Structures are given as C-alpha cells and as structure tokens.
Amino acid sequence: MAQTQTVERHTIAVLVDNEPGILARVVGLFSGRGYNIESLTVAEVDAAERLSRITVVTSGTPMVIEQIKAQLSRLVPVHKVSDLTVEGPHIERELILVKVAGTGEKRVESLRIADVFRARVVDSTIESFVFEVTGSTEKLDAFINLMRPLGLVDVSRTGVVAIARGPKPL
Amino acid sequence: MADQPMTGSEVILKALVDQGVEVIFGYPGGAVLPLYDAMFKQNSLRHILVRQEGGAVHAAEGYARSTGKVGVVLVTSGPGATNAVTGLTDALMDSIPIVCLTGQVPTHLIGNDAFQEADTTGITRPCTKHNYLVKDPKDLARVMHEAFYVARSGRPGPVVIDLPKDILVGAASYVPPERVKHRSYKPQVKGDLRKIEAAVEMMMKAKRPVFYCGGGVVNSGPAASKLLGQLVHLTGFPCTLTLMGLGAFPASDPQFLGMLGMHGTYEANLAMHGADLLINVGARFDDRVTGRLNAFSPNSKKIHIDIDQSSINKNVAVDLPIVGDAGHVLEDLIKVWKAKQPKIDQKAHKAWWTQIDQWRARDCLKYKPGKDVIKPQYALQRLYEAIKDRDHYITTEVGQHQMWAAQYLKFEEPNRWMTSGGLGTMGYGLPAAMGVQIAHPKALVIDVAGEASILMNIQEMSTIAQYRLPVKVFILNNEYMGMVRQWQELLHGGRYSESYMESLPDFVKLAEAFGAVGLRASKPDELDGVIKEMLATDKAVIADILVDKTENCFPMIPSGAAHNDMLLGPGDESGKPADKSVSEEGMVLV
Numbered sequence A: 001m002a003q004t005q006t007v008e009r010h011t012i013a014v015l016v017d018n019e020p021g022i023l024a025r026v027v028g029l030f031s032g033r034g035y036n037i038e039s040l041t042v043a044e045v046d047a048a049e050r051l052s053r054i055t056v057v058t059s060g061t062p063m064v065i066e067q068i069k070a071q072l073s074r075l076v077p078v079h080k081v082s083d084l085t086v087e088g089p090h091i092e093r094e095l096i097l098v099k100v101a102g103t104g105e106k107r108v109e110s111l112r113i114a115d116v117f118r119a120r121v122v123d124s125t126i127e128s129f130v131f132e133v134t135g136s137t138e139k140l141d142a143f144i145n146l147m148r149p150l151g152l153v154d155v156s157r158t159g160v161v162a163i164a165r166g167p168k169p170l
Numbered sequence B: 001m002a003d004q005p006m007t008g009s010e011v012i013l014k015a016l017v018d019q020g021v022e023v024i025f026g027y028p029g030g031a032v033l034p035l036y037d038a039m040f041k042q043n044s045l046r047h048i049l050v051r052q053e054g055g056a057v058h059a060a061e062g063y064a065r066s067t068g069k070v071g072v073v074l075v076t077s078g079p080g081a082t083n084a085v086t087g088l089t090d091a092l093m094d095s096i097p098i099v100c101l102t103g104q105v106p107t108h109l110i111g112n113d114a115f116q117e118a119d120t121t122g123i124t125r126p127c128t129k130h131n132y133l134v135k136d137p138k139d140l141a142r143v144m145h146e147a148f149y150v151a152r153s154g155r156p157g158p159v160v161i162d163l164p165k166d167i168l169v170g171a172a173s174y175v176p177p178e179r180v181k182h183r184s185y186k187p188q189v190k191g192d193l194r195k196i197e198a199a200v201e202m203m204m205k206a207k208r209p210v211f212y213c214g215g216g217v218v219n220s221g222p223a224a225s226k227l228l229g230q231l232v233h234l235t236g237f238p239c240t241l242t243l244m245g246l247g248a249f250p251a252s253d254p255q256f257l258g259m260l261g262m263h264g265t266y267e268a269n270l271a272m273h274g275a276d277l278l279i280n281v282g283a284r285f286d287d288r289v290t291g292r293l294n295a296f297s298p299n300s301k302k303i304h305i306d307i308d309q310s311s312i313n314k315n316v317a318v319d320l321p322i323v324g325d326a327g328h329v330l331e332d333l334i335k336v337w338k339a340k341q342p343k344i345d346q347k348a349h350k351a352w353w354t355q356i357d358q359w360r361a362r363d364c365l366k367y368k369p370g371k372d373v374i375k376p377q378y379a380l381q382r383l384y385e386a387i388k389d390r391d392h393y394i395t396t397e398v399g400q401h402q403m404w405a406a407q408y409l410k411f412e413e414p415n416r417w418m419t420s421g422g423l424g425t426m427g428y429g430l431p432a433a434m435g436v437q438i439a440h441p442k443a444l445v446i447d448v449a450g451e452a453s454i455l456m457n458i459q460e461m462s463t464i465a466q467y468r469l470p471v472k473v474f475i476l477n478n479e480y481m482g483m484v485r486q487w488q489e490l491l492h493g494g495r496y497s498e499s500y501m502e503s504l505p506d507f508v509k510l511a512e513a514f515g516a517v518g519l520r521a522s523k524p525d526e527l528d529g530v531i532k533e534m535l536a537t538d539k540a541v542i543a544d545i546l547v548d549k550t551e552n553c554f555p556m557i558p559s560g561a562a563h564n565d566m567l568l569g570p571g572d573e574s575g576k577p578a579d580k581s582v583s584e585e586g587m588v589l590v
C-alpha cells in the first residue's frame, strides 16, 4: 500500500471522563510513543456528565496520525476521538495575553496595531499595556511578531480550541 | 446483605468472589493489613503467598494464560507495588488479563512522602491497560467490577487498583457486578461483515496465501483455535504461528509451517516472504516477526484481523483491516467462505505447496548430534517424547532455551504454552509455572529454563515447597547467558563481555535446600534416565541438564535483515552457513 511520508498538522478533539490522571494519561501517551504535541488544551465542558474536552494539535505522517487516533481511542476513559482536520470545516481559536512595556512613540504604535487586530486592552499602567487577542494561531503569531520590537515583555497563550462548523455535535 | 455495613476490605473480597476469583497471589505489608485480616476470616478465596511480588504477577500470568481467567495479585504499597512493575509490563505486552490490588498510604498522607509511599498510579500508568486510585469508598465496588471487565475484555491486559489504607478500614457499600456498566469503554468484538466478505474474495483469488496467527487467537478462547483449524482446513492454506500463538493450530497438522520470525522455521519465513496474501489473525507485526520492514513480505496483500484498532497499520500498512475478536471474525469468515463455495486456483495452490515442501526439505531444525555432550535441542526432543502423551503445560524463561523450546516442543492445543514474548522477561518461567500448577494441580507443569534466568526468581522455590507444587524445572545449563553469547559471537567479534555465568550454584543441592529433588545429566546416555526420574517424582524437581556451551540457535534472522536473509545452522550443508554479516543499521536494533 502506498503511503505518503509527508508530515501533516492535525487538530484532534477528544472527549474524556473528567477524572484524576486523565491528562497525564494523554500526555504520557504522546511522550511515551514519541508523538508531537504542538498545543494541548483541556477543560471540563459538561459538569453534570463529568466530561472534559481535550483539543490537541499534533503533526505526523498519515500513518502516525492514524496511530495517534487509535491509541487515544484505546484509553479506557476516552469517549470519542474526532479528527477535525479531516472531518470537514472547523474553527480554531486561541487566546493570548500580551504585555507590552514602554513609553512614547512605541507605546502609541502598539495601541494602533492592537486596534487593527481587534485586541482589547485589559490592563494598563503609565508604562505598560496588557492586550487580549483571540484568533487563529497564524493571526496571534503575527500579532506577537509585530509587538516584539514595540516592547513585548511577556506572553501567555491558551493553545488551540476547536469546534466543527454546522449543527452537529462532536 | 447489601444493606449491612461493610468495610472496604469486605467489599473488595465480596467483589472478588462475585467476579469468580478463587486464587490470589500476594504478599502482605502495612498498607494492606486490613485486607489480609478480612481474608483471614473467610474461606472462599485462596491466597498463595509468594516470596517476591514480581513472582506474584508472573504466577497470576501463568494462572490466567492457562485458564483464560483473570489472574489476581495483591501487594502492599511502595516496594510491594514497584516490585510488581515488571510483571505488569510483561502482562501488558503479552495481553494477559490481570487485576493487581496495591496498598497505598491513607488518603490524607498521599503526597507527603509517607513511609512506603510511591506514586503507584503514576508509575504504572504506562504499564497497565488502565489503573485506578480509589479515594472515595462509594467508588470501591464499581471500580473493582470495572477493573475485571477492562482486564478481560477487548485486548486483555493488566489493571491496577491502588487502595489507600483508610479506604480498606472505612465503611463502604457493595454493588453487585450486574449493576456496573462502563461509561466509555466498549470494545468491538464483531467484525464488519462487508469487510469479511471482501476478505473471502481476496482469499479466493490468492495463489500463494498464508495464515499468520498469534496470541489474539489464544486470548479469544479455545473456540477460536477450533475455528482457526476449521478455516485452515477448509481453505487448504498453510498456517504459521507467532511465539505467542503456539498451540492455536496443532503443531502436528500437515498444514502447519512452524513458528515464524527471528528464530522461526525456514519454510514459515520464506512462505511469508513469497506469499501473495497474508491473513493475519490476532498477531501484531512485531519486529521479531517482520525483520526488516521494507523487505517484509513484499509482494503480498495483507488482511489484518485484530481486536485492537491501534495494532492495525502500526508497523505494516495493510490492505484490509478488520477490527474484531478473532473468534467472532473466524466464525463469520467460515460462514461466508462456505456460502460462496469458492473455486480456488488448484494449479497455483499445488505449485505453492510444492514450493513449501521444497523449503521444508531443507529441514532447518536439523543440528549436529553430540557424542559426548548433550545438545540442548536433543534434550528437548527427548523431553517431548517423554511427555507428549501426558496432560502437560510448558513455561519458559528467556534466552536460547526459550527459542529451542518453541522450536522442538510441539503444541497441539492453546493455553498450554506460557512464555514471556513481548517483554522477554528472564525470571518469568518459574513463578508462571507455579501459577499454572495452582490452576491445574494434577497436570504436569514444566519450566524449561536457562541457568541464568532461573536465578532471577529462584526464591519462588520456597513457595513451591510451601504449597507442595510438583513443578518441574528443566534447566538447559550452558553456563552462559547463551542468547547474549550468541549475539556476541555473531555481532561483536566473539568478545564475550560479562556473559559467562561464573559461580553458579550447585542446582542439585539448591533443589534439596528447597525441599525439592535435584537431578543432573551431563552425558547423552544419562538424559533419558533423568527425564524419566523427573517425571516419576511427585514433588518439585530441578533437573540440571548440562548441555553444549557453545551451541547457537538457528535459523536466525539477524536484526535488520529480511526473511529471506536467514542464517542457517552449521548442520545445514545445503544452505549458506551463518556468514555473520549484519548491516550497520541492524547493529542498533535489539
């Protein structure tokens, strides 16, 4: 069987029981088997049912991506594994908080760019701002790169959350 | 009964009884004393006191593999749990159902570096199918039942339940097994019927097919082996088995090609290499089987039947995957095959068998007989002649003796052969034999051992003495870590670095020290007498068979080589001798 060796980036959503150790199980699976994690987010999404949703962005050859999905599905507390990248259109978002320190023209310029990116100022002092921005990974990378020469001193980033378009749930 | 107040320990014991458990292999300690106290007051469960916790897990593995039931282990916190880790990993690699109860410090001390505290769920997460830490007594009964379900269903494996001491003594309520349903874990047992039909189509068209089957057939239960036999006979195709699959198809059957893989037969490996269709039932394309991946069975279409989705397309890309239990899928394959009344290409099949018979004629397991020295292969052939008509079970340690046992002992039925395949754990065989003997008190149980491996769990001779288990230890004593020595001879210029077993004990005296019978054979003409005496003794025996120290195990596919690059033994004049050449790439492989 012909298999391509090209490395692809996939966003995978995993619905799991919210129980102690579940994150360690998933992370241990990736490190133990040598899979990449580009980003990983997790939070409870259904308190009544004790379900958490993990969104993991990973990369690998098609065969490795299939393995990752099969290995995740095999974990006992996993309810569902969904490869958003292959299952149709979906939306990916990240949130960042960016701290820019400085005064004068650079400070004004940072505000201008923030406006273009529809960033919100969530904290400010005479010599600093904290911006909050949401968007795709690429947009946030661009924002960070623009802020760097303008006094960027700190970044905190959520990693990707994602959901399929259309009416159907996971 | 359910309404009476119970302690956590009582709930655990009741859950074990309701799960059909009869035997627990264990070792006490501070954290599990309440459970041992509750056990003292009941008669339904038998506890076998091992001499090291590692022995308990291997014993439970032997028990499980020879009965098809879940093996149960009970150990204390800290060192008790860490000693169990090798056995758990072994059970994970070989898909053996185990439930291992580990003691833990009380919940309020967890994380304080308390005496005999270890992060048992953290340590065992990668070496179990699943594990639990019970922090709330109301979860206890559910977790117990879930653990058994997870351990035995789907692809079986070990499950750990970590039990803080306060959970054992506190009040807990019982729930019967019927009321416990797993929320997320639902293994697929029935195969997709359309794919099964497609598989039959492929089988009908094949000209050079081969069945390649493994431990999944054994794990599915004895019915699956029967079905495999039926299907192989219906089709007339040849069949080879992995190390873990031995016994799933009768060794004496003319359609059996022997074991495949690194020390598999010439005919099995060349059939794999030359096939145009592989039908893999319950095997996992392990590197010991495939050899060099890019040269593995290059011209075949591949069907892979496995209960574990993650085994499919892991090492080898297959054309038709079927996820399901081996037994169920085999049953459906037989139905569809019969319904289609296929006309196979008789001429092509005849040519294929002619080719296979030519490979067989090489007689790859031939060896140069010894005049004054016992050849290990000869010792096993004589052993097999003596036991073949008796109800017997074989376990092994790890090394050359293990591979020779796989080659020269013949297995006609499943569940008769217990060996550490995936992990290759020296020290497995003696405790495993103990577990088998507990499950089958009347049967003949033999651990085929090496003198190095046997020392790794020799303390279990004391357990064997305590329970008067008539286990037979058949040591092929070459005074070397033979398999290490063989690799050093073939790959490292004969520099025998640390592979000579100096200062070995006198195994006859050692047997006697443990209340067993010690026997020794050092010349070929002593061998049959020693075997006879061993079998006639109704106590434990250690038979120290002094064999040729420098014998190598052939055929051998060196690491990183292809199936058709097999090294044949010096006894094979027709073939190319072991040329000792191994690729650089192969040198880094294990």
Ligand SMILES: Cc1ncc(C[n+]2csc(CCOP(=O)(O)OP(=O)(O)O)c2C)c(N)n1
Pocket (backbone or CB within 6 Å): B397, B398, B399, B400, B401, B402, B424, B425, B426, B427, B449, B450, B451, B452, B453, B454, B476, B478, B480, B481, B482, B483, B484
């Ligand atoms: C616990 C463990 N440690 C090391 C090894 C590596 N190893 C594989 S075979 C072997 C030698 C076994 O010697 P022996 O038991 O005498 O068997 P022989 O090969 O001589 O038949 C060793 C050290 C292993 N498999 N398991």
Ligand SMILES: [Mg+2]
Pocket (backbone or CB within 6 Å): B399, B450, B451, B452, B476, B477, B478, B479, B480, B481, B482
């Ligand atoms: Mg040896």
